[in-house]
Amino acid sequence: MTISVIARNTFKEAVRDRALYLLLFFSALSIALARVLAVLTVGDRVKVVKDVGLASISFFGALIAILIGTGLVYKEIEKRTIFTLISKPIRRAEFLLGKFLGLVLTLAVMVWAMTLVYLAVVFLHTFKIEGRMVLAVFFIFLELILLTAVAVLFSCFSTPILSSLFALSFYLIGHFSWSLKTLIKKTPPGLGRTLLRAVYAILPDLENFNIKAEVVQNLPLPGGLWLGAVAYSAVYTAFVLLLAVWIFRRRDFI
Amino acid sequence: MGNVLELADVRKSFRLGFIPKTKEVLKGVSFSVAEGEIFGYLGPNGAGKTSTIKCVLGLIFPDAGTISLFGRSPLDPRSKDKVGFLPENPYFYDYLTGREFLDFYAQLFRVEKAERAGRIDRLLKLVDLERAADLQLRKFSRGMLQRVGLAQALINEPEFVILDEPLGGLDPLGRKEIRDIILGLRDAGRTVLFTSHILQDIEMICDHVAIIVGGRVLNQGCLSDLVSEKVLFTEITVSGVDDESLAAFGECVQVREGRTLLKVFDETNVQPVLDLVRERGGRIHALIPRTQTLEDIFVDTVTNQ
Ligand SMILES: Nc1ncnc2c1ncn2[C@@H]1O[C@H](COP(=O)(O)OP(=O)(O)OP(=O)(O)O)[C@@H](O)[C@H]1O
Ligand SMILES: [Mg+2]
Numbered sequence: 363m364t365i366s367v368i369a370r371n372t373f374k375e376a377v378r379d380r381a382l383y384l385l386l387f388f389s390a391l392s393i394a395l396a397r398v399l400a401v402l403t404v405g406d407r408v409k410v411v412k413d414v415g416l417a418s419i420s421f422f423g424a425l426i427a428i429l430i431g432t433g434l435v436y437k438e439i440e441k442r443t444i445f446t447l448i449s450k451p452i453r454r455a456e457f458l459l460g461k462f463l464g465l466v467l468t469l470a471v472m473v474w475a476m477t478l479v480y481l482a483v484v485f486l487h488t489f490k491i492e493g494r495m496v497l498a499v500f501f502i503f504l505e506l507i508l509l510t511a512v513a514v515l516f517s518c519f520s521t522p523i524l525s526s527l528f529a530l531s532f533y534l535i536g537h538f539s540w541s542l543k544t545l546i547k548k549t550p551p552g553l554g555r556t557l558l559r560a561v562y563a564i565l566p567d568l569e570n571f572n573i574k575a576e577v578v579q580n581l582p583l584p585g586g587l588w589l590g591a592v593a594y595s596a597v598y599t600a601f602v603l604l605l606a607v608w609i610f611r612r613r614d615f616i
Numbered sequence: 617m618g619n620v621l622e623l624a625d626v627r628k629s630f631r632l633g634f635i636p637k638t639k640e641v642l643k644g645v646s647f648s649v650a651e652g653e654i655f656g657y658l659g660p661n662g663a664g665k666t667s668t669i670k671c672v673l674g675l676i677f678p679d680a681g682t683i684s685l686f687g688r689s690p691l692d693p694r695s696k697d698k699v700g701f702l703p704e705n706p707y708f709y710d711y712l713t714g715r716e717f718l719d720f721y722a723q724l725f726r727v728e729k730a731e732r733a734g735r736i737d738r739l740l741k742l743v744d745l746e747r748a749a750d751l752q753l754r755k756f757s758r759g760m761l762q763r764v765g766l767a768q769a770l771i772n773e774p775e776f777v778i779l780d781e782p783l784g785g786l787d788p789l790g791r792k793e794i795r796d797i798i799l800g801l802r803d804a805g806r807t808v809l810f811t812s813h814i815l816q817d818i819e820m821i822c823d824h825v826a827i828i829v830g831g832r833v834l835n836q837g838c839l840s841d842l843v844s845e846k847v848l849f850t851e852i853t854v855s856g857v858d859d860e861s862l863a864a865f866g867e868c869v870q871v872r873e874g875r876t877l878l879k880v881f882d883e884t885n886v887q888p889v890l891d892l893v894r895e896r897g898g899r900i901h902a903l904i905p906r907t908q909t910l911e912d913i914f915v916d917t918v919t920n921q
Binding site for chain 1: 630667670673674675676677693694696697699701703705706707708709711712720721723724725726765768
């Protein structure tokens with residue numbers, strides 16, 4: 363399959379990039395720092411270790427997705443490596459999906475590495491490991507997949523710096539759009555409310571992927587929650603990728 | 617024998633800049649490349665050679681006109697299966713080694729694993745890069761990149777090879793090697809299209825040429841039809857004879873260090889000049905009959921524009 367050839371090569375490209383290891387190093391540092399932070403806090407130290415660790419994975423995962431994702435396609439066009447690729451018997455959609463999957467693969471490996479560090483730190487602190495912590499990371503990973511698709515979409519038509527800004531905005535909006543829900547409740551029924559609903563439906567709600575609080579506070583998780591998150595990520599990612607392919611197929615590579 | 621590639625009235629404009637300004641790059645390009653020939657696509661810088669090739673390969677979409685590659689659309693993977701392409705100023709993944717790089721492209725063409733290693737070794741040998749097989753491409757010189765690019769273009773054993781400035785960035789020996797490879801491709805029954813603004817290269821090996829200037833193909837045809845065998849004039853470099861006597865036979869173009877360069881337009885005048893020089897005890901340093909070259913046609917075409 364040509365898609366998998368492209369994906370594997372993209373993975374190779376990403377893991378031969380030194381910047382990736384720098385990010386990995388800082389994420390590990392940040393997770394480990396949670397312990398130091400825990401010592402300094404009064405109250406439940408275990409919570410701090412778990413919380414800061416998950417937040418670090420989420421933050422550095424997003425950073426990797428945005429930094430590498432926005433550069434990937436753009437670099438191919440800018441450095442003209444795309445010329446020899448598109449002239450081969452592959453469709454443009456295959457190229458784009460291969461790039462995306464290669465990046466998702468890279469992220470999976472990176473997130474897994476961070477998770478190992480995280481689990482080790484928590485284990486050293488509490489001498490036990492819970493399956494829920496891995497579940498929380500899985501949710502973060504679902505979010506990162508979507509963020510990668512967004513990064514790839516922007517990199518189809520704009521420079522890495524602009525794309526990074528766009529993708530970052532997407533990430534921030536995604537984490538605050540839940541506040542619209544409260545707003546919707548407070549708005550009286552009518553046109554305004556319908557409009558707000560429409561806006562909320564289009565905007566990403568990345569809080570769907572956030573179960574940090576539940577995991578850290580040991581709150582019960584509703585059954586089937588993961589199913590909803592998987593479905594939300596899959597549908598939104600597919601939509602974003604379709605848009606990316608639609609744009610990419612029309613492009614001139616001059 | 618059929619045509620491998622046909623272009624009919626292909627037009628393309630770029631809209632560039634912050635406030636888009638339309639620039640017409642191809643203004644109705646038509647030509648065809650027949651099976652088994654070496655086709656030279658000639659034109660000055662910025663004429664639209666690379667743009668034409670990008671249209672053929674589906675990298676850019678023409679605004680109007682038709683292109684047929686093996687009788688199909690250029691976007692059809694089935695036609696691209698039989699095409700090899702070397703871009704100008706090749707840029708490749710520099711984090712791959714020469715061998716990995718070729719293996720990657722071989723996989724894109726779905727070449728079987730068992731077949732790949734042997735084919736890659738053969739190609740590396742062909743372009744004389746065996747020593748660099750395990751070197752990362754970022755450590756390649758310009759000429760080495762050109763060579764590995766050519767190997768990449770041949771990885772699928774293409775029936776039709778498109779080479780954009782394949783001789784750029786090579787030393788004279790390298791140019792000869794690549795020319796020999798191109799000739800070898802033709803002898804193996806492949807079709808080759810290559811662009812250049814260096815006339816000697818095209819003159820030496822092409823069967824057909826098309827000349828593009830400013831986005832229009834101004835002249836095309838069989839090389840022997842375009843270039844006449846007729847002697848235009850003869851250049852004779854003489855010393856020991858005064859210019860006045862020589863001027864009777866032709867035009868004295870240049871006098872330097874006691875030597876005179878005489879341009880003789882009438883062939884029947886050449887022998888009398890030689891007789892005169894012998895009579896006066898002078899010397900002939902050079903005698904060059906100048907036939908019309910592709911360069912003359914090229915210069916004509918460009919200046920008539
Ligand atoms: N990336 C680009 N941005 C802006 N203009 C371009 C670009 N590429 C090509 N052009 C324009 O298109 C025209 C044709 O360019 P093209 O590259 O096809 O020429 P060429 O015949 O290949 O020249 P050369 O011999 O220098 O390679 C040029 O006039 C150039 O100004
Ligand atoms: Mg060019």
